Amino acid sequence: MGWTYDPKYADEYYDKWIKLGWAGTGKPFKGFVDPERLIIETTHVGRYEGRLFKAMLTWIRDFHDLINTQKVIRYIDDADVAILGAVIDIAIQHGANPRLRTIIKRCNANKEPQVLFKAGDQFGVFDKNQREFSRQEYVKWGLYCTMLEFYDHAMFNRKFVLKNNPLLALRALIGPAIRSEILFQLENKTRIHIRALAHKTGYAYSAVYNEVMNMVRNGFLTLESFGRVKVIVMKDSLLQYLVSMPVF
C-alpha cells in the first residue's frame, strides 16, 4: 500500500495511542480507536515518529492478549509488513503471547534492506549509523534500526486501558475474537441486521451469522422482525450488564 506521511495528522496518532494507554504527549482521542487499524497505520507513521513506533512496540508487548489477530490479518494488506513482522517478533521475544505468530506468517522481510526511521538527514549520517549498529532483530526483517527499547515507565495500567476502551474491556472478559466485536457493535447500536453487523465488524457474513445464532440459542440475543427483515437485538439485561461491567 502506498503511504504518504502528513505531519499534520501526527498529533491524532499520538492521541490515539494515548487513549490505548500510552502516557505520551497529548490528550486521549475522543472517538473510538480501532487498535488493529492503529497498529497497521503506525507501521507507516511510526517510521517518521519514533515515539509512536516505540509506543506501538510497548503496547503490543504489554496488551498482546487484547489483540484480535484475525482483524490484524484482515487489514494486513494496508500494513508495512516488514515493520509489522519485526514489531510482533520483538514483542513475542519480550513476553507477548506466541499466538501472535499467526500474524508473522503473513509478513515478509524487505528484499532490499531499508533504514526503519526516516530521519530526513541531508548527509545520511543517521542512516549510516543505523546500518552500522542495527540490531539483528530488525536485520532479519530487512530493516536497519538501533532502537530496541520500551516505554516501561510511560504506560498506563490496565484499569486505564479497559476503562477508556470498552471494546478492549469486552475482549479482556471474553477473548479477542468475533464475539467481542459483535457484542461491542450491539452495545452501540441496539438493532442491527446481520449483513450490516458483518460489514461493521469486518468479518464474513457466514461467520457473523453462525456466531449470532449461537448467542440467540443461548438467550443473549433475540431476532426481531423489522418490516421484511430480521434484526438482532441484545437482551436488555445483557446490555445493562455490559455497560456497567466493572473494571478492576
Added chain:
Amino acid sequence: MLNAYHMNREKMLQMLHAFDKELDRPMTIVITGASALIIRGCIIRVSKDIDVLQASDDLESGHVKKIIQKLATKFALDNEWINNRAKMIFEDLPGYKPDLIPVDGTFKHLKPYIISLADSVITKFAHFTNIRQWDKSDIATAKFGEQDFKDIRKKLDILYMQNPERSLRIELAFKSVKPEFIKTAEGYRYSNSTEVAEYALKRYGIVLEESTKKQIDEDVLNMVLSYEKAIVDIDYRALEELLRTKKPEC
C-alpha cells in the same frame, strides 16, 4: 495540550520549587536530557520526568525518595517524575564534567543546575550505537548561537584526546542536524575545495589529491554535492581510518 502526567517548563519549575520546600538540608542536582533543554527554553514540549545526571543526595532512598513520592501523589505525576536514570551516560563518558548553569528561581535548600547546550549535544549523542530519532529532533529543534558552537568544538576536541571515535561520531551526528556548524576556522561557509583540503590536512593529516579536489568542485557545480557534505565525507574518512587502526577490544 498538557495532560496531568506531564510537565512543561512551568510545571517543571513549579515541581523544583515544591521539591525545595520539602527539603530540610541543602541539595544539589544537575539536570540533563530533554528536561534541561525544556527548562532552558530551547525546545517547547512536555516530558514526564526530570532527568538528573548528578545529585548530592541519593534520589532512590531515604528522605529524598519519600519527598519525591509525596509530590508525585500531590501533583498527580509519575512516581519517578524526577530520577537519575540519566547517570548511565557515564558509562559512555566516564568522568565527564559538564558545564553547569543555575536554574533561575528562589530556592532555599535546592541548588538546581542544567547542563549547557554544548553538553546536551555531547550527552545526547554519546551513546552512538543507539541514537534515537527523538534525541536527534530535540537537538535539531534547539537554537544554537555562535558561542554554543565554539563550546561544542572545544568540548569535542577535549573528548577527542580521550576517545577519538566517540568524539568524531558525536560531531558527525551533530553536523547532520546542524549543518550550520560546518564552518571554516574563520567562521564562513566552505566555498571551494581548497578550503576542504585544508580542513582535511589540518584536522586529520589527510591529503586530498588535485583530482579529488577538482571532482569536489565539479560535483558542487553540478549540485550533486555540497561543500558541507564534502566535509562530512572527510570526517567519515578519518573515522574509517581510526577504526582500521583501532586495537581490537579484548
